Amino acid sequence: MDDKLLIAKRVAQELKPGxxxxxxxxxxxxxxxxxxxxxxxFFQSENGIIGMQSIPEHGLEDDDLTDAGGRPIxxxxxxxxxxxxxxxxxxxxxxxxxxxxxxLQVDAQGHLANWMVPGxxxxxxxxxxxxxTGARRVIVxxxxxxxxxxxxxxxxxxxxxxxxxxxxxxxELAVLRPTPEGMVLQELAPGVTVDLVQAATxxxxxxxxxxxxxxxx
Amino acid sequence: MSKTIRAAEAAARIPDGAVLMIGGxxxxxxxxxxxxELVRQGRKGLTVIANDTARPGVAIGxxxxxxxVCRVIASHIGTNPExxxxxxAGELQVELVPQGTLAERIRAGGFGLGAVVTATGVGTVVAExxxxxxxxxxxxxxxxxxxxxxxxxxxRQADHIGNLAYALTARNFNPLIAMAADVVIAEPQEIxxxxxxxxxxxxxxSVVVSHxxxxxxxxx
Numbered sequence: 001m002d003d004k005l006l007i008a009k010r011v012a013q014e015l016k017p018g019x020x021x022x023x024x025x026x027x028x029x030x031x032x033x034x035x036x037x038x039x040x041x042f043f044q045s046e047n048g049i050i051g052m053q054s055i056p057e058h059g060l061e062d063d064d065l066t067d068a069g070g071r072p073i074x075x076x077x078x079x080x081x082x083x084x085x086x087x088x089x090x091x092x093x094x095x096x097x098x099x100x101x102x103x104l105q106v107d108a109q110g111h112l113a114n115w116m117v118p119g120x121x122x123x124x125x126x127x128x129x130x131x132x133t134g135a136r137r138v139i140v141x142x143x144x145x146x147x148x149x150x151x152x153x154x155x156x157x158x159x160x161x162x163x164x165x166x167x168x169x170x171x172e173l174a175v176l177r178p179t180p181e182g183m184v185l186q187e188l189a190p191g192v193t194v195d196l197v198q199a200a201t202x203x204x205x206x207x208x209x210x211x212x213x214x215x216x217x
Numbered sequence: 218m219s220k221t222i223r224a225a226e227a228a229a230r231i232p233d234g235a236v237l238m239i240g241g242x243x244x245x246x247x248x249x250x251x252x253x254e255l256v257r258q259g260r261k262g263l264t265v266i267a268n269d270t271a272r273p274g275v276a277i278g279x280x281x282x283x284x285x286v287c288r289v290i291a292s293h294i295g296t297n298p299e300x301x302x303x304x305x306a307g308e309l310q311v312e313l314v315p316q317g318t319l320a321e322r323i324r325a326g327g328f329g330l331g332a333v334v335t336a337t338g339v340g341t342v343v344a345e346x347x348x349x350x351x352x353x354x355x356x357x358x359x360x361x362x363x364x365x366x367x368x369x370x371x372x373r374q375a376d377h378i379g380n381l382a383y384a385l386t387a388r389n390f391n392p393l394i395a396m397a398a399d400v401v402i403a404e405p406q407e408i409x410x411x412x413x414x415x416x417x418x419x420x421x422x423s424v425v426v427s428h429x430x431x432x433x434x435x436x437x
Binding site: 045046047048049062063064065066068069070075081082083084085087088091092121122123124125126127128129130133134159160161162163 | 242243244245246268269271272291292293294295296301304313315316317318319320321324335336337338339340341342343373383384385386387388389390391392393420
């Protein structure tokens, strides 16, 4: 299975019926297409909508209906639109059940860095700082390493997104849960060994006696 | 008395060096005709407060490409390489603000509040040089209100006295900036007679709107 599809499928299992979910741009967006329609999950886009559906039918695109990346979306029956203050009131005010974001680094306690690389890339934080600070549950969906470099580390060297720690990290190799004591290896991807995950990780993992394999269809 | 003026006339009232709030999110819900006029009239030294700088050649991206802007306060510039290049070259000053904090700083500026108190940014570089406040054992940042000389607002509908209604995700920062500037210029997609927008559907009341951009007449 393609790495990105595997990550997205595993993240989709974390989303519970009837919840409000915000998906970051890129890899997390794929998650929306994998959630069954009858799950009644409400997807928010921070530019001002609840009830977005990723891709409009051909010919039904509307210049005034887009996601946070400016791409056309469609709105499901029951959708609601609002201004940016309301959108971030939902995010900061504890109304957002889950946010799924990408990551550049996550440390053993769960601090996330995902918005800049000093001297190289300064895109700005957009909504990421509010999302990580305000969502009830924060899931990081990312590749386990970047060009061979560790992304899961003892301590982030890149500027943090929030002082708040994330709840779960899903990669193509494993599901990991940051704790005050360190990063716990919770699940393995099919065909992946504990040793392989540890070698690809820049912090000593806490290994439970049994590490189950991700249950994917 | 109608508030309608032509886009060229409205842009001419905005001097070099003015502080502008501009609506839009990646160009969606931006006042495109006003932006085009500012570029055509060669405005320089502007400060732009907006969510982002879109892409090169799109909406606020046109002002960046025309080097009309010397300072940007935004949450995201990653989609516009020209903004980043001008920033790295030291030609453009950029202040990055978390998106929710940007919305609330503008809201505070327009709603007469002295500050925004938020947990967003605590423990990050955003907190550098800022005051913090402890409330019930939790740390918050004190973020200052923003105001502008002009707000350039995009709306779906305006009536002739300036009541505004917005469309879908084109609403974004528009109703917020319409409260936070000395002069508010609205660029609607259509202008309708007074009474056509039901009172419950008015999102920005006419009293805060200074000018409405008229449709360009096809009869000259």
